[in-house]
Every structure is written in C-alpha cells, then in structure tokens.
Amino acid sequence: MKHVIILGIPFSIINHHKLVNNLNQQIQSAEKSFVITANPEIVMRANREIDYKQDLLRATYITADGIGIVKASHILNNPLHERVTGYDVMMDLLQLSNYHQYKIYLLGADQETLEYTKENIETEYPSVKIVGHHNGYFDWNNNNIVEEINQSSPDVVFVALGAPKQEQWISQNIDHFQKGVFICVGGSFDVISGNVKRAPLSWQNRNLEWLYRLLKQPSRWRRMLALPQFTFHVIKQKVKGSS
Ligand code: UDP
Numbered sequence: 001m002k003h004v005i006i007l008g009i010p011f012s013i014i015n016h017h018k019l020v021n022n023l024n025q026q027i028q029s030a031e032k033s034f035v036i037t038a039n040p041e042i043v044m045r046a047n048r049e050i051d052y053k054q055d056l057l058r059a060t061y062i063t064a065d066g067i068g069i070v071k072a073s074h075i076l077n078n079p080l081h082e083r084v085t086g087y088d089v090m091m092d093l094l095q096l097s098n099y100h101q102y103k104i105y106l107l108g109a110d111q112e113t114l115e116y117t118k119e120n121i122e123t124e125y126p127s128v129k130i131v132g133h134h135n136g137y138f139d140w141n142n143n144n145i146v147e148e149i150n151q152s153s154p155d156v157v158f159v160a161l162g163a164p165k166q167e168q169w170i171s172q173n174i175d176h177f178q179k180g181v182f183i184c185v186g187g188s189f190d191v192i193s194g195n196v197k198r199a200p201l202s203w204q205n206r207n208l209e210w211l212y213r214l215l216k217q218p219s220r221w222r223r224m225l226a227l228p229q230f231t232f233h234v235i236k237q238k239v240k241g242s243s
Helices: 016-028 040-048 050-057 067-075 086-100 111-124 145-152 165-176 188-192 201-205 209-216 218-224 226-240
Strands: 003-006 009-012 032-038 061-064 103-108 129-134 156-160 180-184
Touching: 003 067, 009 050, 009 061, 016 032, 016 061, 016 086, 016 180, 032 040, 032 086, 032 165, 040 050, 040 067, 040 226, 050 165, 061 067, 067 209, 067 226, 086 103, 086 156, 086 180, 086 188, 103 111, 103 145, 111 129, 111 188, 129 145, 145 165, 156 165, 156 188, 165 180, 201 209, 209 218, 218 226
Parallel strands: 032 061, 032 180, 103 129, 103 156, 156 180
Antiparallel strands: 003 009
C-alpha cells in the first residue's frame, strides 16, 4: 500500500470505500488488522513520545481523521483525497456486520454510555451479534478483557478509549489475538449513545467539524493548540524535502 509520511507517521493512501472493503475481506478470511484514524494531535504526540510512535507504527492502516492531515498531505504534494474517520468507518462496519451477522465487541466509554450504545446498536442493527462489551475505565494491569475477547472471538473490536489510550491498548494487546479488525473509534460511542451530536453535514462538508466540537465542548480548546505546531512542522518537513 502507498503511504504519505507526515512527520514520521505513514498515512495509508486509501479512501473510505476501499478501506471498508479491505476490512470486510480481512474479516471473511479471518485475518487480523489494526486501524488508527489519526489527527494532528495524535501526530504531534507521536513526535514527543517515542513509545507512542512505536504503538502507531504497528497499525495496518493509519488514515486521516482530521482535515488538518488532509491539508498537510497537500502541502507535501502527496495528497490524501479525503478524511476517513473512525465514526464513519464504524457505521459502515456495523452495516456490514448486520448483513453478514458478524460478531462485534465494544470496548470503551463510561458504563452508562456503553449500555446506551449497545442498546442503540441492537435496535438499529438487529442481526449484529454483540458478543461482549466492557467500559473504558478499567485497571490497565488487572483485567480480563483479553481473555473475554479471545473467548468470544469477535470479528470486529471497536475501541473507544480516546487517544492515546486506544492506540496504546491495541498495540500492547494485539499479539494475543488470532483474528479480528481492531479499530480506534474515539468518541463514537458518545455519538451512538445520543450523548453527543455529530456536526451537521453542512459543517462536515465545509471541513468545520473541529469548530463545531469546540463550540459544543469549549474545554477542548487546549487540544487545538497542537494545530499551529503541527502546521509549522509540516512546512518545515516540506522545506527540508524529507517527504
Ligand atoms: N474514554 C475511556 N477511557 C478513558 C478515557 C476516555 O473510555 O480512560 C472514553 C471517553 O469516555 C469517551 C472517549 O473515550 O467516550 C474519548 O472521546 P474523545 O472525544 O476525547 O475522543 P477523540 O477526540 O480522541 O476521538
């Protein structure tokens, strides 16, 4: 697969449709894959924390969750065509799971959000088999999540622990599993449960989803500080010609 390297992170040059198709094929042939949908904040953290960068480098696919990543790829003359977000991929995987009766496991969010997420998936996608779920506030060193997943053998594991925990959890545990799509889906359970609304399509189409989220949750402002730093480093990469 072709990549565009942005500040040392290899982004897969793949669109949403092709990624979902590939994942479906991998499920059908009982392969294993690790999907990260990354934004500038994740890339900046990987540049500060070498262990986190190593976690990201274990992924099968890293796609552009944020418009900042798509813009950076254009600056580097190796353009990614579109955002491929965790939420959108999750929606399509749920639809496929409904059609093929795939087994899924939900990991993340607080207990109440998780329960509502499960209920809403059961209502919207009645043929999906939810073989297990666990909230995202567990003792990292003492839990039986890996055993639970191995016993229930899901086709897809949705990991909604937010960054950086979701990427770290998959990277540190994926060797224990034989098969399955392990995908980081950030705050998707908050949206599916009805706790948080996604930006209207008109905002998404104008690449303003980040602004919508900031207006809804002003406490996120600190996270936005990664953006100017990210842009500065991308321009530096371009000037150095190291892409
Ligand atoms: N979360 C979790 N465990 C933690 C920290 C966070 O399960 O230790 C969940 C949190 O409840 C929320 C999601 O992870 O549902 C993070 O959402 P956020 O919108 O911050 O994700 P991102 O912006 O990283 O996609």
